[in-house]
Amino acid sequence: MRPAWTAAFTPEGLAFPTPIPVLDEITPDWAWGGSTGRGVRVAVVDSGIEADHPALGGMVRGGVAVVERGGQVVYDDGPHGDDFGHGTACAGIIHSIAPEAELYSVKVLGPTLSGTGSAFAAGLRWAIEHQMHILNLSLGTTKREFYATLHELADTAYFKNTILVTAANNFPQPSFPSVYASVISVACHDQKDPFLFYYNPAPPVDFGAPGIDIQVPWRGGGYISTTGNSFAAPHISGIVALILSKHPGLTPFQVKTILRATAWNVRNHQLPRQVEGGVAAER
Amino acid sequence: MTEDAADALTPEALTARLRQAEATILAQAREIAELRDQLADATFAEELRQALVRMGAAGQLTAPVAHNELLDLIVRTAAHVLGAQAASLFLIDHETNELVFEVALGESAAEARRFRVPLGEGIAGWVAATGQPVAVSDASQDPRFAAAIARSIGYIPRSVLCIPLRSGEAIIGVVELFDKANGQPFTAADMELLGQFASQAAVAIEQSRIVRDLTQLFSAVLQGLLPGGSEEEALRRALETHAAAFTERTVQSEWYRETLQITHLVSEISRHGPEARHLCQQILASVAAYVRSQASQNAAGGWLR
Numbered sequence: 001m002r003p004a005w006t007a008a009f010t011p012e013g014l015a016f017p018t019p020i021p022v023l024d025e026i027t028p029d030w031a032w033g034g035s036t037g038r039g040v041r042v043a044v045v046d047s048g049i050e051a052d053h054p055a056l057g058g059m060v061r062g063g064v065a066v067v068e069r070g071g072q073v074v075y076d077d078g079p080h081g082d083d084f085g086h087g088t089a090c091a092g093i094i095h096s097i098a099p100e101a102e103l104y105s106v107k108v109l110g111p112t113l114s115g116t117g118s119a120f121a122a123g124l125r126w127a128i129e130h131q132m133h134i135l136n137l138s139l140g141t142t143k144r145e146f147y148a149t150l151h152e153l154a155d156t157a158y159f160k161n162t163i164l165v166t167a168a169n170n171f172p173q174p175s176f177p178s179v180y181a182s183v184i185s186v187a188c189h190d191q192k193d194p195f196l197f198y199y200n201p202a203p204p205v206d207f208g209a210p211g212i213d214i215q216v217p218w219r220g221g222g223y224i225s226t227t228g229n230s231f232a233a234p235h236i237s238g239i240v241a242l243i244l245s246k247h248p249g250l251t252p253f254q255v256k257t258i259l260r261a262t263a264w265n266v267r268n269h270q271l272p273r274q275v276e277g278g279v280a281a282e283r
Numbered sequence: 284m285t286e287d288a289a290d291a292l293t294p295e296a297l298t299a300r301l302r303q304a305e306a307t308i309l310a311q312a313r314e315i316a317e318l319r320d321q322l323a324d325a326t327f328a329e330e331l332r333q334a335l336v337r338m339g340a341a342g343q344l345t346a347p348v349a350h351n352e353l354l355d356l357i358v359r360t361a362a363h364v365l366g367a368q369a370a371s372l373f374l375i376d377h378e379t380n381e382l383v384f385e386v387a388l389g390e391s392a393a394e395a396r397r398f399r400v401p402l403g404e405g406i407a408g409w410v411a412a413t414g415q416p417v418a419v420s421d422a423s424q425d426p427r428f429a430a431a432i433a434r435s436i437g438y439i440p441r442s443v444l445c446i447p448l449r450s451g452e453a454i455i456g457v458v459e460l461f462d463k464a465n466g467q468p469f470t471a472a473d474m475e476l477l478g479q480f481a482s483q484a485a486v487a488i489e490q491s492r493i494v495r496d497l498t499q500l501f502s503a504v505l506q507g508l509l510p511g512g513s514e515e516e517a518l519r520r521a522l523e524t525h526a527a528a529f530t531e532r533t534v535q536s537e538w539y540r541e542t543l544q545i546t547h548l549v550s551e552i553s554r555h556g557p558e559a560r561h562l563c564q565q566i567l568a569s570v571a572a573y574v575r576s577q578a579s580q581n582a583a584g585g586w587l588r
Contacts, residue, residue, distance in 0.1 A: 085406070109412050171415075171478055213420060227417070227468075227469070
């Protein structure tokens with residue numbers, strides 16, 4: 001019993017898909033060995049980022065806050081913080097994996113926005129138009145009225161080679177854009193190694209990454225331990241940043257193929273060996 | 284000493300017996316753990332069932348008192364099932380973008396009800412804004428968040444599990460549980476369990492809220508019907524008084540929109556003289572009788588899907 005969509009990543013539920021011999025040549029070392037994420041722009045579409053948090057190493061390079069003024073959704077490019085801590089947590093996870101990736105904060109959540117779908121869509125549009133390579137979306141909406149708008153944005157991103165990494169809803173109901181075919185959808189598993197991820201052959205969730213009781217930076221310069229699919233997605237965003245840094249110009253479907261080829265359960269056909277303080281993962 | 288007994292004392296035999304005993308103990312421990320899980324599930328299912336039966340009853344026809352009791356019951360049940368030391372429930376005021384503190388449970392829970400915090404405060408704010416649950420095992424690291432919690436339950440907890448209350452597509456509030464009895468952090472399983480509970484609870488809250496609001500509206504209409512005022516004037520005044528709450532909820536809830544449509548139709552028909560009123564009354568009475576008979580047939584299933 002765990003957050004929705006995570007059953008596929010339990011010892012009982014984990015599938016071991018057939019390797020494709022040619023793809024076997026794609027190893028983690030080929031995919032991201034030696035990469036730091038340099039030159040890759042990652043937008044964290046969330047509650048903002050606390051840019052001076054020590055866990056971010058000064059890598060927050062810009063961003064925008066979507067705000068409501070007079071009933072209109074507008075962009076505010078002045079500095080902003082993180083109202084909740086959630087965006088800082090996601091940024092921190094990405095930075096811990098891809099330390100030289102540039103982080104951009106697209107703030108679509110705040111006290112006066114209460115998570116409106118239109119602010120979310122506006123944030124996505126900004127990030128796509130501003131040539132971000134990766135959008136980390138540890139949030140989504142279940143409101144069907146935004147289905148078409150978000151679908152169009154996801155397709156636009158796909159055609160521009162912008163990778164959308166989304167967290168699956170924690171409840172077993174569809175949330176947008178995480179159920180679209182064009183995005184990389186992530187749920188959490190209970191392993192701790194940040195580079196250990198599983199491939200799920202039964203969509204809409206594509207991959208499983210750490211997200212259960214993990215330590216993350218939070219607002220106010222502190223850290224908390226937390227659980228949720230929200231924290232699995234930035235692990236994959238970080239790894240994608242490493243891959244894109246080493247292999248610039250890859251398309252979303254190529255990135256998905258590389259992730260599949262390098263997933264633990266595709267390469268190893270067995271459960272990871274538990275060792276003290278985590279697992280011995282192949283890197 | 285017999286030969287068999289002597290054999291039984293050789294180091295090999297002893298080791299073998301020790302292994303066997305260890306295996307038995309392990310198997311028993313596993314069995315006990317399984318039974319405990321099954322028991323926990325069964326207890327939870329039963330408690331949930333009882334809670335929902337009582338919630339259904341609470342939604343029958345009584346006004347604000349029952350509504351508050353319902354909220355209290357939801358918090359109590361959730362805390363009890365997951366073994367939490369304290370708990371609180373906030374509902375969202377979409378007009379002011381605030382979380383309105385409704386109920387707290389715990390040794391030093393707040394006396395004062397209905398204090399408000401901006402929607403953008405910490406973990407509860409995130410959950411309310413996104414509809415996604417969050418479990419945190421060292422909440423004291425977030426001082427602003429900790430202060431908001433301390434205000435409701437009287438102390439700063441270590442672990443928190445925060446779950447949205449969802450009614451259809453709308454998020455109507457959040458339930459927070461604090462500190463499990465065994466000192467362990469809340470697990471992913473707890474998150475799922477409380478999530479299931481919260482979705483049922485949200486339906487009950489919406490039902491109860493509709494009943495409460497409609498009761499208030501009708502009593503206002505009835506008061507307006509006292510000699511000296513016209514029917515339309517009374518309806519207008521009542522709607523004005525309750526307009527804010529109604530506008531907010533009619534936008535969010537199909538339930539409200541449909542209920543209001545029915546009210547409008549009845550009101551329109553009533554204006555066409557006693558015959559139209561009589562016909563309308565008869566039709567509605569038949570529909571109500573039919574709905575009641577269907578409801579009693581489906582009582583076993585109910586809305587516990």
